[in-house]
Amino acid sequence: MYAAQPAIMAERFPTRMRYSGVSLGYQVTAILAGSWAPLIGTALLRRYDDWLPIAIYIAVAGGISLAAALVMRETRGISLLALDHEDRRRLAADGAG
Numbered sequence: 001m002y003a004a005q006p007a008i009m010a011e012r013f014p015t016r017m018r019y020s021g022v023s024l025g026y027q028v029t030a031i032l033a034g035s036w037a038p039l040i041g042t043a044l045l046r047r048y049d050d051w052l053p054i055a056i057y058i059a060v061a062g063g064i065s066l067a068a069a070l071v072m073r074e075t076r077g078i079s080l081l082a083l084d085h086e087d088r089r090r091l092a093a094d095g096a097g
Helices: 005-008 016-032 035-048 052-071 079-096
Strands: none
Touching: 005 079, 016 035, 016 079, 035 052
């Protein structure tokens, strides 16, 4: 996960907001996914007294991640400089409008 994630996230933001965008992405997903996973696993174990519901929960979470990765737009070959130029163009157009 940590091998591809930084590159994928960095390519999603122009330079002026890259640091904040990547950081916000990490922190929000850590809170929403990371903090709830142990609580959900504990609740499933308490309710069913079996490991199988936890395995199903992890498999569903993995399936959601796989689906998201499959529909994500490929960024290979996209110039980060071109991304920055487009961001500046949009900023100028919004300022002039």
